[in-house]
Amino acid sequence: MPRLDGLRAIAVMAVLVEHFIPFGAIRNLSPGGAGVTLFFVLSGYLITRILIKYAESRSSLMESAVQFYWRRFLRLTPPFFVAIGLAALLGLPGMRENWLVHGLYLTNLKIGLSGHWGTGADHFWSLCTEEQFYLLWFFVAVALPRHRLVPVILLCFVITLIYRLAVFSMGWSPLSTVLLPGNLVSLTMGALLAQAENDSRLAFITRTACNRKFLLASGLVFLAVSVSLPWAVISRVVFYPFAGALFFGALVFAAAQPGTNRVLDWLCNAKLRQIGKISYGIFVYHMFLPEILRKLPMAGGVFEGTSWVGFVLLCLVSVLVAWVSWVFMEEPILRFKNRLKWRASSRPREV
Numbered sequence: 062m063p064r065l066d067g068l069r070a071i072a073v074m075a076v077l078v079e080h081f082i083p084f085g086a087i088r089n090l091s092p093g094g095a096g097v098t099l100f101f102v103l104s105g106y107l108i109t110r111i112l113i114k115y116a117e118s119r120s121s122l123m124e125s126a127v128q129f130y131w132r133r134f135l136r137l138t139p140p141f142f143v144a145i146g147l148a149a150l151l152g153l154p155g156m157r158e159n160w161l162v163h164g165l166y167l168t169n170l171k172i173g174l175s176g177h178w179g180t181g182a183d184h185f186w187s188l189c190t191e192e193q194f195y196l197l198w199f200f201v202a203v204a205l206p207r208h209r210l211v212p213v214i215l216l217c218f219v220i221t222l223i224y225r226l227a228v229f230s231m232g233w234s235p236l237s238t239v240l241l242p243g244n245l246v247s248l249t250m251g252a253l254l255a256q257a258e259n260d261s262r263l264a265f266i267t268r269t270a271c272n273r274k275f276l277l278a279s280g281l282v283f284l285a286v287s288v289s290l291p292w293a294v295i296s297r298v299v300f301y302p303f304a305g306a307l308f309f310g311a312l313v314f315a316a317a318q319p320g321t322n323r324v325l326d327w328l329c330n331a332k333l334r335q336i337g338k339i340s341y342g343i344f345v346y347h348m349f350l351p352e353i354l355r356k357l358p359m360a361g362g363v364f365e366g367t368s369w370v371g372f373v374l375l376c377l378v379s380v381l382v383a384w385v386s387w388v389f390m391e392e393p394i395l396r397f398k399n400r401l402k403w404r405a406s407s408r409p410r411e412v
Contacts, residue, residue, distance in 0.1 A: 064316035067328025068103060069337030072096040073344055074376075080184070080348060081375045083368060089291040091301075095283075097187045098247050098305035100344075102313050104191055105198075105251025112202035113259060122204055129199055132398045139394050140345045140386050141188065148182065148349050155181025166192045169239045176234030184348045186239040193241045194248050202252070210256050211263070214249045221246040221302065229298045238298060250306040254314045270314040273324065279308040342383030342391065350378055 072095075079093030115125040145163050148156040156163075159180045162171050169186035172178060201213055224242040228235065237243065254270060257263035269275050283304040289296040316325050328334075336343070354364045354375070364371045 062317050063334055064322070064325055064328040065103065065107075065313070066334040066337035067330065068099060068313065068316055069340040070333045071328075072099040072103070073336070073340040075099075076184075076344060077347060077376050077379060081351075081372045083372055090287050091290055091297075094301065095287065095305060095309075098302065099309045099313075100187065101191070101244060101247035102251040102306060102309040105194075105248040106255050106310075106313055106317070107251070108195060108198065109202055109252040109255035112199060113207075113255060116203045116207060125203055126199060129203075133195055135394055135398050136391075137188075137192065137341070139390055140342050141185075143386070143390070144345050144349060145182070151353065153181060153349060153352050155179060169193075169241070173237050173240040176236050178236070182348065184344070187244075188345070190239065190241050190244050191248070194245075198248075198252070207256075211253070211260075214253045214256070217245040217249040222299075225299045225302070229295055235294070235298050238302075244302065246302050247306045247309075250310040251313060254310055258314075267314065270311045271318065272311075276308075276311045276315060276324075279304070279311055283308040336380065339380070339383040339387045342386040343379050346382045346386065347375070347379040350375060350382065354378065 075092040075096030079088050079091065079096070082088065112129070115129060118125065120128075142164065145156070145160050149160040159168075159171070159182070162168060162180065163182050163185050166189040168180055168182060169189040171180055172183060172186050202210060205213065220242050221244070224240075225238060227233070228237045228243070253263075253266065257266040257270075286296050286300045286304040290301065312325075315322065316328060351364050364375065
């Protein structure tokens with residue numbers, strides 16, 4: 062699915078724009094929020110496709126769980142733990158106090174319960190939300206019979222709606238939405254699309270997702286909600302994730318389809334795909350770089366958040382650091398992902 066690598070690149074570039082660009086009007090539109098929502102939909106879609114294969118295999122639940130979590134561990138934790146360790150050793154703000162919170166994937170919990178940023182690695186909230194989703198979703202998608210998956214997904218939509226309405230109506234901090242219940246709609250929208258492509262009874266969903274008019278309409282709705290973010294709290298707290306899940310769900314599913322696509326084939330650009338390939342590392346490392354680069358004698362204030370030169374340099378350094386991490390650490394470690402083997406059990410589980 063080469064176009065999905067291109068979408069990963071777009072998502073991580075949107076995050077870089079929000080965090081580094083010296084132009085408040087653009088940040089107010091929350092391009093980083095859009096990037097994270099796209100990552101959530103992508104993750105839900107791809108992980109559920111993998112889990113459906115586990116569910117249809119002849120392996121036991123324990124064997125499937127060991128294999129799944131082993132592969133997730135190798136893919137996600139090495140750069141994550143390296144970033145935490147180096148940031149703590151370098152004494153970056155907040156990291157020595159909160160390294161254990163981050164290492165246990167509880168960043169979103171601390172932010173959500175405290176109602177403010179300041180953990181030293183606030184951007185880890187989305188990674189923690191995804192990891193918590195993975196821990197739970199394996200048992201939903203693999204242990205439960207397949208015919209119950211769609212009702213559970215719809216229940217997740219309702220949970221997000223009720224939770225976000227409660228946050229808005231009760232006057233809780235908007236940062237409460239970084240918790241898993243506040244983001245289930247984005248993650249399980251991808252899961253719904255993964256299930257729909259394997260279930261003829263849900264063909265109307267796949268037809269709708271591939272309809273260019275629907276993609277355009279949902280994109281316009283998402284744009285309208287994004288434009289309203291600076292002045293409408295209800296848009297940020299309630300409407301934004303649903304509009305984003307709808308638009309990015311259609312975009313991800315359309316991009317995942319085989320064959321040519323005159324609208325989306327530009328996502329297959331080789332350089333864009335390469336950035337998408339290392340997008341996880343870019344996301345993990347990028348927020349630590351400004352503080353490190355400011356310490357350089359030749360920095361001269363260029364990384365203080367008001368320089369376009371600093372913006373470009375921070376983006377380039379983020380890509381470079383992620384590339385080094387991929388070549389010398391992540392890719393070699395991934396060679397071990399198939400080391401755990403098992404013999405298939407005698408009968409398939411119920412689907």
